[in-house]
Amino acid sequence: MTIPADLTLAKGGHDDPQDGLCLLEAVAYVAGLPHSDHPACTSIVLGTFGRSLNDVLPDDLRQELRPLIPQLIGTAGDGLDERRSLMALDWLIRTYLPAWLQLAHLDEQARAVRELAQIVDLETAQAAGPVVRAAREKSAAAWDAAGAAARDAAGAAAWDAAGVAAGAAAGAAAGDAAGDAARDAAGDAARDAAGDAAWDAAWAAAWAAAGDAAWDVLAPTVTELQRSAIDLYRRMATIGKDGQA
Missing domain, CATH: 1.20.1200 (Hypothetical Protein Ta1238; Chain: A;)
Incomplete structure (x- = not known):
């Protein structure tokens, strides 16, 4: 799964991908799922932590979460x-x-x-x-x-x-x-x-x-x-x- 080169993680939730993507919305986007900050493919614990962490980080540090987008896909129900x-x-x-x-x-x-x-x-x-x-x-x-x-x-x-x-x-x-x-x-x-x-x-x-x-x-x-x-x-x-x- 490829992360778009121009993808920049933004603070908060968004009604549409064109308005911006937070970490979990980016996960849904890359996974080809409906737009949401609660993608069904992601562990509930990782989702909870990721939504909050995304929003408390400054813009520069938030981008350090980008490489984790593929890692979050498929973690739902993995027993961990x-x-x-x-x-x-x-x-x-x-x-x-x-x-x-x-x-x-x-x-x-x-x-x-x-x-x-x-x-x-x-x-x-x-x-x-x-x-x-x-x-x-x-x-x-x-x-x-x-x-x-x-x-x-x-x-x-x-x-x-x-x-x-x-x-x-x-x-x-x-x-x-x-x-x-x-x-x-x-x-x-x-x-x-x-x-x-x-x-x-x-x-x-x-x-x-x-x-x-x-x-x-x-x-x-x-x-x-x-x-x-x-x-x-x-x-x-x-x-x-x-x-x-």
Whole structure:
């Protein structure tokens, strides 16, 4: 299947291919399916993650998803969605969360989360729960320690940063579709706590930077996590293919 040389992935959904194509609409187009951002040929987990990731990435990084279009075709019902969900959960907890904790100078908590065993099943996910919740408590304490004015000043930058860094995209994929084990493993708890802790840590870092400098402090971490999320998505899309584990 050939990707048109002039195909440029665009943000958001589109009523017609002539108006533009997001990642999943491009999958439908290349596969010869009716125009949709929910192509029947694609794994539900990959679809959930891909739609969100497409929209949070800046235009230049979004184009790095183009080579994955053929890899997404034929993934529906391939029996790998539970594994993909656990990969997303592992990334959310062991990559996304500690990046923000480190930025907020919660070094001990960042190290503890990074040193967790890779989340590959219910047991390893449940074992991560107490460590993630401890990080949540520490990051929440930083939020509570500041006054309302300080929270308001830093909040917009932190919210934007946590959002575009793809954490919500990974969280949705971690709890989607056939990922029942991932949902149970997160207890809706480890996953949600990781997201909450990351937001609080991002806010703490923004507050420490203060004012207009907040985004400048957060931006390198955002870019790092966006690139990491693209790599995660690539691995999720290619497991079982070309020798990928």
